[in-house]
Amino acid sequence: MSPQLLTILVLVAMFAIATFLPINIGALAFVAAFLVGTLALAMDTDTILAGFPADLFLTLVGVTYLFAIAKNNGTVDLLVRGAVRLVGGYVIAIPWVMFAITALLTAVGALSPAAVAIIAPIALGFAAKYRISPLLMGMMVVHGAQGGGFSPASVYGVTVNGIVAESDLPLAPLTLFFGSLLFNLAISAVLFLALGGHRLIGVHARDFETAAVGGGAGGGMPAEGAPATGGASGGTDAEAKDATAGTTTTATTTTTAATATKDATSTTGADAAGDRPAGGFRFDQAATILGLIVLGVLALGFGLDVGFVAITVTVVLALLSPAAQKGAISQISWSTVLLITGMLTFVGVMEEAGTIEYVGNGAAGLAAPLLVALLLCYIGGIVSAFASSAAILGATIPLAVPFLLQGDIGAVGVITALAVASTIVDVSPFSTNGALVLANATGVEPDRFYRQILVYSAIVVLVGPLLAWGVLVLPGWL
Numbered sequence: 001m002s003p004q005l006l007t008i009l010v011l012v013a014m015f016a017i018a019t020f021l022p023i024n025i026g027a028l029a030f031v032a033a034f035l036v037g038t039l040a041l042a043m044d045t046d047t048i049l050a051g052f053p054a055d056l057f058l059t060l061v062g063v064t065y066l067f068a069i070a071k072n073n074g075t076v077d078l079l080v081r082g083a084v085r086l087v088g089g090y091v092i093a094i095p096w097v098m099f100a101i102t103a104l105l106t107a108v109g110a111l112s113p114a115a116v117a118i119i120a121p122i123a124l125g126f127a128a129k130y131r132i133s134p135l136l137m138g139m140m141v142v143h144g145a146q147g148g149g150f151s152p153a154s155v156y157g158v159t160v161n162g163i164v165a166e167s168d169l170p171l172a173p174l175t176l177f178f179g180s181l182l183f184n185l186a187i188s189a190v191l192f193l194a195l196g197g198h199r200l201i202g203v204h205a206r207d208f209e210t211a212a213v214g215g216g217a218g219g220g221m222p223a224e225g226a227p228a229t230g231g232a233s234g235g236t237d238a239e240a241k242d243a244t245a246g247t248t249t250t251a252t253t254t255t256t257a258a259t260a261t262k263d264a265t266s267t268t269g270a271d272a273a274g275d276r277p278a279g280g281f282r283f284d285q286a287a288t289i290l291g292l293i294v295l296g297v298l299a300l301g302f303g304l305d306v307g308f309v310a311i312t313v314t315v316v317l318a319l320l321s322p323a324a325q326k327g328a329i330s331q332i333s334w335s336t337v338l339l340i341t342g343m344l345t346f347v348g349v350m351e352e353a354g355t356i357e358y359v360g361n362g363a364a365g366l367a368a369p370l371l372v373a374l375l376l377c378y379i380g381g382i383v384s385a386f387a388s389s390a391a392i393l394g395a396t397i398p399l400a401v402p403f404l405l406q407g408d409i410g411a412v413g414v415i416t417a418l419a420v421a422s423t424i425v426d427v428s429p430f431s432t433n434g435a436l437v438l439a440n441a442t443g444v445e446p447d448r449f450y451r452q453i454l455v456y457s458a459i460v461v462l463v464g465p466l467l468a469w470g471v472l473v474l475p476g477w478l
Contacts, residue, residue, distance in 0.1 A: 003353040006040055011346070022447075024335060026342025033346040041353055051348015053341055056432055058307030059117060060337050064439045066291070066314040067121040068331035071442070073321065075288040077125070091130045092200035095137055098123040099144035099188055103181070107148030111155055112389075112423075113432040114299045114306045115145045118292070121440040128442040130203075135452045136195040138437035139427050140188055146423045146433075147184035151177045159390055160397065160419050167401045169411045172478075179416040179472060184424065187464075284321040291317055333439035335446060340435045347386050369409040373417065373473050376400055377465035380422035385461050386430045389423045396422060413478030420472070421465035428457040 010032050018025035033051070037043035071077075087093040098119060105115035120141045127137035150157045152173045161173050192198075291313040298304045318325035376396050384392040396418050404411040426433040429450055434457060441449050472478055 002358075003040055004355040004358040007036060007350045007353050007355045010036055011350070014346075024338050024342075026335075026337075026339035029342035029346040033342075033349045036346075037349045037352070041349065043349070043352060047352065048345070048349060051345045051351070053344040055305065055307060056344065056435070057337060057341050058305070058311065059113065059432065060307075060340065060435060060439055061332055062307040062310030062314065063117045063121070063436065064332045065328055066295070066310045066317075067440060068328035069314060069317050069325050070121075070288050070292070071125075071331070072325070072328060073282070073284045073288060075285045075292075077129070078285055078289075091132065091203045092197065094126050094130065095123075095132065095140045095192060095197060098126070098137065099140045099147070099185075102141050102144035103148030103184075105148070106145045106154055107151040107177075111306075112145040112149050112426065113436065116141055116433045116436050117306050117310070118296055118299070119144075120436050124437070124440050124442055132197075132200070133195045134441050134444055134449060135456060136191060136197060138441065138453070139191055139456065142427050142433045142437060143184040143188045143191075143424075146426060147181040147188075149423060150180040150419055156390065156393065156419070156423065160393055160415065163393075163397050164411075164415055167398075167405070169401065169404055169415070172412045172416075175412055175478065176416050176419060179478075180420050180423070183420050183468065183471070187424070187460075284317070287320050288317055333446070336429075336435060336439045336450075339450075340430060343386060343430045369403050369406070370474065372403055373400065373409060373414045374465070374469045376414075377417055377421035377469050377473075380418055381425045381461050381465040384422045384431070385425040385428035385457060389426055389431070392422045393419060410473065410476055410478045413472045413476070416478065417465075417468040417472040420468040424464045424468070425457065425461050427453065427460055429453045 014025055014028045014032060017023060017028060033048055037048040038045075087097055102115050102119045105119070106112050120138060123137045123141045124134055126132060127134040148154065150160065152158070152161065154177075157173060157177060160176060161171060164171050295306070295309050295313055298309045299306045314325075314328075318328075380392050380396040397415060400414055400418060403409070404414055425431070427437075428434045429438045434453055438446075438450060438453055
């Protein structure tokens with residue numbers, strides 16, 4: 001058996017085991033990377049560990065640690081209330097505001113993971129407080145990041161346009177940008193309706209506050225019972241009911257946590273007048289907000305590593321207010337960190353085995369241009385669900401150049417379809433963006449939420465490349 005086929009079979013086996021047994025697939029992936037790497041590929045330990053995503057590990061730990069402190073000292077709740085006021089308190093606008101903000105950040109040059117790292121925790125705070133499906137809110141943030149991710153000023157846009165320019169293919173940067181934006185916008189609209197977003201029509205933030213004060217049995221549910229949308233991405237009514245129960249638990253847990261935080265704060269005397277700025281919030285909250293701004297400026301404006309900046313800001317906040325960071329370490333999503341780092345380490349072994357190149361070359365060797373374009377879209381989508389989208393774009397587009405230069409198929413349409421197919425799958429829990437959403441969900445059952453994201457990302461991986469090909473390539477209008 002060839003090493004390429006072996007790694008593919010091992011990958012399938014890992015998913016099967018993790019599906020039927022309560023074993024973290026990241027742990028399985030580390031074992032698989034070690035056994036396949038040493039026994040089948042004669043790799044040494046250093047080469048295997050070269051695939052360990054240290055940057056992603058630091059990003060996940062740093063960002064979730066920072067926002068654990070922000071949750072503990074009440075800053076996240078403060079930001080949630082402020083953002084609701086910006087949309088006039090209309091809950092239905094919140095997911096779209098999150099989409100727009102994240103799209104704007106990536107369009108002006110922010111890396112997609114950097115934008116998601118900053119917006120996702122706040123967006124998921126909204127989901128918990130106002131009983132919006134956490135799956136809906138998290139995926140709106142990711143699709144927003146990908147929607148703005150191919151502007152001429154963005155990292156992805158510069159990468160793709162540079163490859164195209166060097167290949168003497170037609171260059172259409174605005175088509176690439178708006179193609180990705182409209183595609184992600186359309187998918188977000190479908191997702192919004194599928195996960196019950198239309199039930200938020202007429203729902204106002206004050207409905208939750210009034211119900212909470214009234215002490216209703218619903219734990220803050222509006223009188224008309226509107227926004228308890230399910231987090232399921234498909235499946236049976238029972239699954240949808242389970243997801244709805246999960247979001248209900250989220251809201252109740254968040255309310256309880258906020259109350260506990262407030263009580264603890266009052267006990268320690270942190271609410272004393274001397275600790276409050278003139279604006280009415282505490283010193284540690286003001287410092288946390290400043291830290292979030294610093295994170296955004298340094299990561300987005302100066303291109304510094306999100307993980308290093310986040311953990312630096314976190315340590316400074318811990319030094320300023322040691323009580324606020326109490327228990328924050330335990331709130332880091334360590335199971336998610338294990339899952340993602342293990343999977344990406346095994347992907348590194350797959351790359352070393354030549355699996356990705358093997359599959360790509362097999363597709364490029366076919367004679368039918370339309371079929372080759374479809375296969376490349378699927379290769380980009382499937383592999384990018386586990387690996388770096390930028391790296392996949394750098395691999396799949398050059399594979400398409402030979403037959404695009406023959407002129408039998410529209411180059412602009414194929415390039416745009418490849419770009420969309422290779423990035424729309426970043427909703428996967430094995431990608432940086434999906435991992436950040438998974439790690440920052442508040443009050444939900446982690447395993448259930450992981451399965452919801454996994455099912456949704458599987459649908460996107462199966463349908464997304466086909467839709468991109470069908471809309472952008474098959475008609476031949478680009």
